[in-house]
Amino acid sequence: MSNDIAATPPTIFRKDYVAPGFWVDTVEMGFDLDLHETHVATRITMRRNHDSAEKDLVLFGASLKLLQLRMNGVNLKKNAYTIDGEVMRIANAPDEVTLEIETLIKPLKNTSLSGLYASNGNFITQCEAEGFRKITWFPDRPDVMAKYTVMLRANKKKFPILLGNGNLIEEGDLGDGRHFAKWEDPFKKPSYLFALVAGKLVCQEENYTLKSGRSVLLQVWVEDGNLDKTQHAMDSLKNSIRWDEERFGLELDLDRFMIVATSDFNMGAMENKGLNIFNTKYVLANSRIATDVDYAGIESVVGHEYFHNWTGNRVTCRDWFQLSLKEGLTVFRDQEFSADLVGTTTGRAVKRIEDVRVLRQVQFSEDAGPMAHPVRPDSFVEINNFYTVTIYEKGSEVVRMYYTLLGHEGFRKGMDLYFARHDGQAVECDDFRAAMADSSGRDLTQFERWYSQSGTPRVKAETTYDAETQTYQLTLSQSCPATPGQDEKLPFHIPVAMGLLDAEGKDIALHCDAYSALAGATNLILELTEASQTFTFTGVAAKPVPSLLRNFSAPVLLDIEYSDEELGLLLANDSDPFNRWEAGQRLATRRLVKLTKAVQAGETLELDSMFIEALRATLVNESLDPSFRELVLTLPSEAMIAEEFDVVDPQAIHTARQFVRTALTQHLRAEFLSAYEANLTPGQYTPDAISMAKRALKNLALSYLSAWSDESTFELAQTQFDEAENMTDRLAALSALTNFHGTETQANAAAQSLKKFYKDFKKEALVIDKWFMLQAVADTTDVAKVRELMEHKAFTLGNPNRARSLTFSFCNGNPSRFHAADGSGYALWAELVIELNKINPQVAARLARSLDRWKKYPLHLQEHMKLALEKVAATKKLSKDVAEVIGKALA
Ligand code: ARG
């Protein structure tokens, strides 16, 4: 067996870090840009790092043709250096070195979208994490920071726009139909922040005045025809600049800040210094093509990349094991930015709930599978596989815990100290923790375990009440399951925000022995640091209902036994909106689990009135923000329900959840209809919080209504589709129509609408992505239908957005169909991973992860999955990206 599986690629360990043997001071580059063959000349001045154990001069390179290599003016002979894979070593280099390197690269042939590549005839770069080595030989590691000057030369007709990092210092004609632009970045940076863009682009631009009075030029560059879709990105950029000044005292340090949108991009966006490059998905928007969710996504990604300018660029990572230093912190910052922009308490809570939903559904699942890794990993095979929800979202939760523990002011002090100490440096996660500890005087030693231990901790809460002494005891115990390479875990430092509710649902003034200084508060942050701790509350007149882990104060699973009545009280009254929502989710999950088992046992399904009435009360409660009601009325996803089972039965889960949706509609039809009517947003589309909230509730109502098939709801959806004046409403209606379980006539009408939608938007790639995605997750879409859609002329695996829209959406978002009993879903998955592996290893490796949790399924499905995994494993020329994911799944 092991014979036909390719040798596992080498693992890189954090403990093996060695400082670079040479530092780089300056980098001068000259590009002769040609899509077939680009010539790159690089001059690097370097000096020996006498503190390093590394004596050789080490450079990295990949997919390069080396034309010339000179050291201090002398051509290096072949025997003066060695090349082994991506590593070049020059032994016996003098202490001061000037290297001159000439390389040849082929942008058009570069389908990996890493390094310098072509997109619709334009040049784009992506250098994080290790793409710069595909441009020239270089010490391509984040702790080597240097100043760059870059000369771009290209045909003026084909490439009228030439962009680089920093400031434009010179431009002009070269006479032969070619022109040049010279860019200088005044700040030292690691090579992964290098960028260039060249081609036919147009921009929306604006001069913006900073708080200090300095004026900066802001530009959003797009392909021709898209200038009517840049306003929201520009607004988001200005909001980001202002927010970072106000909340963190951080100013834009350049005279010019550019965003470029490309339709060929592996990830969301990239924070290259002064020249952010974005997936079009996170730039282009107008009411015709973008949904409310898209608008929100653009705001947060524009914010995210802008905030990296300080958290990532000015202070960067010493090595890639520290990736969460910049990513976790920057996600925290973009989450806070979006929350602050809404401003209201419920608005903040809604944002928090949405973020926690992603964390639980995707990160908790990652942490329970074969790719589980600490926020600061100890090893990896391919760093691109570690741009994960653990590094990003759990990393953000870890930063949020400092914020919770130190408070608003305390956290800001910590950030100030972090920048005071480390501006211009490449540092570690431990340096951030030290800044938080030193600025606050708190001992955060134990907090280090959040970085070193993987897995989701469980906190179990047990309570006793003694009426005689009016004493309430809360015992919190923590544990953490074994994860790959980590059998035993030590206790974490867990902030547990909490309150106690009386029988009316009011907060009780708290008197806790361990927090006597805060006597009388209604919200306490308990610090759980031992395996088990008991907190005693006195003066409690009657048995209270505990509200624990308010605002989701730590990324843990909370086990607590509540009665339905207690959950009902929390849902109706908790002063913490997060826990109100949480109580509703607990009520729903309990029922969905029971019903799934009933489906498996072939029993009749019934939904109890307590649950229906609790949801009815929320739905009709007009004092509650519509977006909050929408979240409460949204059932836990099938993926979330699956987490409740040791052995997952996707079809039973689907049936149970569909049953609950239908039963709710049956009982709450009138209320859903009134919610629909009450939340129409006539007039011109605006993506403001209030209108977005209304549309969210209205469209949720529509989706419920269409679960109960009848003529009038079909009409409602059809009319909304026909008359919609924005994409949010149009797409919601199309989804309702597509998922309608009605007559044949209705099915035909739905198919017509799908056709019309395609026809109306076929020139808008981002909308066609939605068209594929909507069909990929429809519960009538089986493997055969996906194969049929793959034959559609608009489908291609070569574009990541398109590949994701159909194939990823199906494998990850349509579990009851993907996990078909005959294994046909897995066979399709294997074909796709193998095909993508040839085109784009990073994208292939993402899809490869869809079978991560294969051991959680019944044996007959496991057998099919194992075959599919082994088929991929046995593929020739498997990238290390895919090999790592599959290897870990099969281990
Ligand atoms: N630093 C970018 C961001 O989070 C992500 C780039 C990751 N790209 C990659 N190929 N690994 O904003």
Ligand code: ZN
């Ligand atoms: Zn980032």
